[in-house]
Amino acid sequence: MADILNIGGWELTSRLFLGTGKFSSNRLIPDVVEASGTQVVTVALRRVDIDFEEENIAGYVPKRSILMPNTSGARNAGEAVRIARLARAAGCGDWIKIEVITDNRYLLPDNYETIEATRILAAEGFVVLPYMSPDLTAAKKLTEAGAAAVMPLGSPIGSNRGLKTKELIRILIEEISLPIIVDAGIGRPSEAAEAMEMGAAAVLVNTAIATAEDPVSMARAFGQAVEAGRTAFLAGLGETHNKACASSPLTGFLRE
Amino acid sequence: MRITVNGKDEIVEKGMTVAKLIALKKINPSSVIIEYNQTLAKRKTWDNIILQENDSLEILRFVGGG
Numbered sequence: 417m418a419d420i421l422n423i424g425g426w427e428l429t430s431r432l433f434l435g436t437g438k439f440s441s442n443r444l445i446p447d448v449v450e451a452s453g454t455q456v457v458t459v460a461l462r463r464v465d466i467d468f469e470e471e472n473i474a475g476y477v478p479k480r481s482i483l484m485p486n487t488s489g490a491r492n493a494g495e496a497v498r499i500a501r502l503a504r505a506a507g508c509g510d511w512i513k514i515e516v517i518t519d520n521r522y523l524l525p526d527n528y529e530t531i532e533a534t535r536i537l538a539a540e541g542f543v544v545l546p547y548m549s550p551d552l553t554a555a556k557k558l559t560e561a562g563a564a565a566v567m568p569l570g571s572p573i574g575s576n577r578g579l580k581t582k583e584l585i586r587i588l589i590e591e592i593s594l595p596i597i598v599d600a601g602i603g604r605p606s607e608a609a610e611a612m613e614m615g616a617a618a619v620l621v622n623t624a625i626a627t628a629e630d631p632v633s634m635a636r637a638f639g640q641a642v643e644a645g646r647t648a649f650l651a652g653l654g655e656t657h658n659k660a661c662a663s664s665p666l667t668g669f670l671r672e
Numbered sequence: 673m674r675i676t677v678n679g680k681d682e683i684v685e686k687g688m689t690v691a692k693l694i695a696l697k698k699i700n701p702s703s704v705i706i707e708y709n710q711t712l713a714k715r716k717t718w719d720n721i722i723l724q725e726n727d728s729l730e731i732l733r734f735v736g737g738g
Contacts, residue, residue, distance in 0.1 A: 501712075
């Protein structure tokens with residue numbers, strides 16, 4: 417049976433979501449998308465700098481990808497809602513990653529405003545994926561608000577420090593019926609695999625791929641790690657023990 | 673005539689349209705989206721929007737983000 421991740425009525429076979437920030441060139445993005453196998457790609461919306469002509473990133477994202485614009489830059493629910501509506505009106509589709517941040521040092525999300533934005537946008541038919549600080553009560557409220565998935569952070573955005581919030585994420589996976597997608601902080605493929613082994617539905621990776629020496633190869637490594645971790649989760653990990661449990665039979669030695 | 677573009681005051685000539693302003697600023701129209709007085713303005717309407725005193729424009733673009 418195919419292992420399908422269903423989000424907002426979409427059936428995904430890849431459980432790696434890709435962020436597109438910080439790449440040395442947008443030209444890398446088609447190859448990174450291809451190598452990673454991702455089907456969901458995030459973008460951001462920003463004011464144009466009149467003095468500095470940039471390209472529109474949307475032109476580099478393969479047409480078959482689901483675009484997930486984020487609301488980065490929003491400091492409250494109202495601003496997140498405004499960005500989401502603009503992105504959809506601009507033809508980005510219904511997916512939106514809610515990101516409401518007022519803390520400039522650690523870029524930790526405001527769960528309260530995020531819940532409010534989720535409620536408004538879900539009611540307008542958006543497929544809402546909120547980025548959040550892993551907290552069970554907030555995750556329950558996001559579920560009630562109509563989120564399509566919950567995206568707790570592993571460690572601060574762009575830090576590459578891995579699953580520092582592992583225990584809280586474990587609790588969310590156990591207690592929340594929505595897909596749990598670990599977003600932010602995953603720095604290496606082994607950490608992506610670890611999240612998937614724990615039962616995360618997917619992971620979102622950006623900095624670890626974008627800032628690798630060879631982003632295309634790193635994208636491939638992340639794709640493989642996510643698949644390996646998912647397969648391991650489905651296979652059911654063996655129990656752990658404090659003492660040794662011999663793997664070879666302890667009887668029938670030659671001297672007996 | 674004073675309008676606001678991306679949060680900054682600008683003086684534009686009477687009769688200026690959104691399309692002309694974009695051309696004046698040498699912005700490639702296909703790479704941007706425009707919010708006119710808090711509402712998205714589709715590209716095909718840019719020729720017809722004649723800017724008025726105190727209008728607000730946001731010229732936006734999709735960029736890389738995580």
